[in-house]
Amino acid sequence: MCDTLNNDYHLCEELGRGRFGVVHRCYSPVSSSSFACKSIAKRDLSSDPTDRRCLDVEPKILRLLSACPNVLRLHDVYDNDDYLHLVTDLCDGGDLYDRLSSSPRFSERDTAAVASQLMSAVAFCHRAGVAHRDIKPDNILFDSRGALKLADFGSAEVFGAAAEEEMSGVVGTPYYVAPEVLMGGYYDEKVDVWSAGVILYMMLAGVPPFYGDGPVETFEAVLRERLRFPTKLFQSVSPEAKDLLRKMICKDVHRRFSAEQVLRHPWMVSGGERED
Structure with a gap:
């Protein structure tokens, strides 16, 4: 995991897994609030450009849509050689x-x-x-x-x-x-x-x-x-x-x-x- 992420958030239980990553609940000691952290392991992505584009596309688009109350809000992004972490709203009401x-x-x-x-x-x-x-x-x-x-x-x-x-x-x-x-x-x-x-x-x-x-x-x-x-x-x-x-x-x-x-x-x- 990225050290900077761990400095800002405490990772908690796993909430789910998708095609491109694992989602954990995370906790911010500064704000005393819980969020969701989607972690994408870059080594698990295929060489297909369609798969790898998610590393660039999703954070850019979530930032663009941040003003919409019915779109998942992006709070922080942490990117290193191994992982991309997206810290978003925690949606604990299910899907x-x-x-x-x-x-x-x-x-x-x-x-x-x-x-x-x-x-x-x-x-x-x-x-x-x-x-x-x-x-x-x-x-x-x-x-x-x-x-x-x-x-x-x-x-x-x-x-x-x-x-x-x-x-x-x-x-x-x-x-x-x-x-x-x-x-x-x-x-x-x-x-x-x-x-x-x-x-x-x-x-x-x-x-x-x-x-x-x-x-x-x-x-x-x-x-x-x-x-x-x-x-x-x-x-x-x-x-x-x-x-x-x-x-x-x-x-x-x-x-x-x-x-x-x-x-x-x-x-x-x-x-x-x-x-x-």
Whole structure:
């Protein structure tokens, strides 16, 4: 571990492991506060430039998004020959994956409460010229007060005037990836709206809209199948919620809503309240 990190923080128990690092709880004696420390061992990264770019991309993007209350806040960065350590907010309220596992179907009001915070984070990212590109329940965290924090920007990309080129490359997670990502070529930030729409669908229905027996079959379903609302799963879901899902999980990118349009949709504005 980096000596400077250990001078400023006491590392505590492990909280989790991901593709690019290990997360521990850490404690600051100066502020008497607890944080999370994501440690990436540089020796464990492959020589693939896509893997190694996370060392540069994530801290830069988290700094860029630091003003957003629904994005995981970066507090400190420690970098040496062996490790990159990112000290961030501690989100000890679990993640959305855990909540979906314990309660597969949410009420419309509870879904809208999550969706409002998630789409506020996505809209902020897009206004800053950042596409997350891997929005999924595992990357949606909650702090001790229940506030949502969008995390894990290792696959994020800058777009717009500040970008050197248009976004491309297959990144993301099978259930949540947008079809245009799988088709190759260039795409835009609306890939995040598709992913968020899939998450809203799962919260309301308890299952993803497109799935298969493995990643390949799931990718094929994303590309081939139409969005459906099975009566057994959606009989109690309002027309307004289904209308929003159609506009988010829309294969025609030009017709798909932007993050700002999602926030202005009547179902979102009403907080998921049904119209009588």
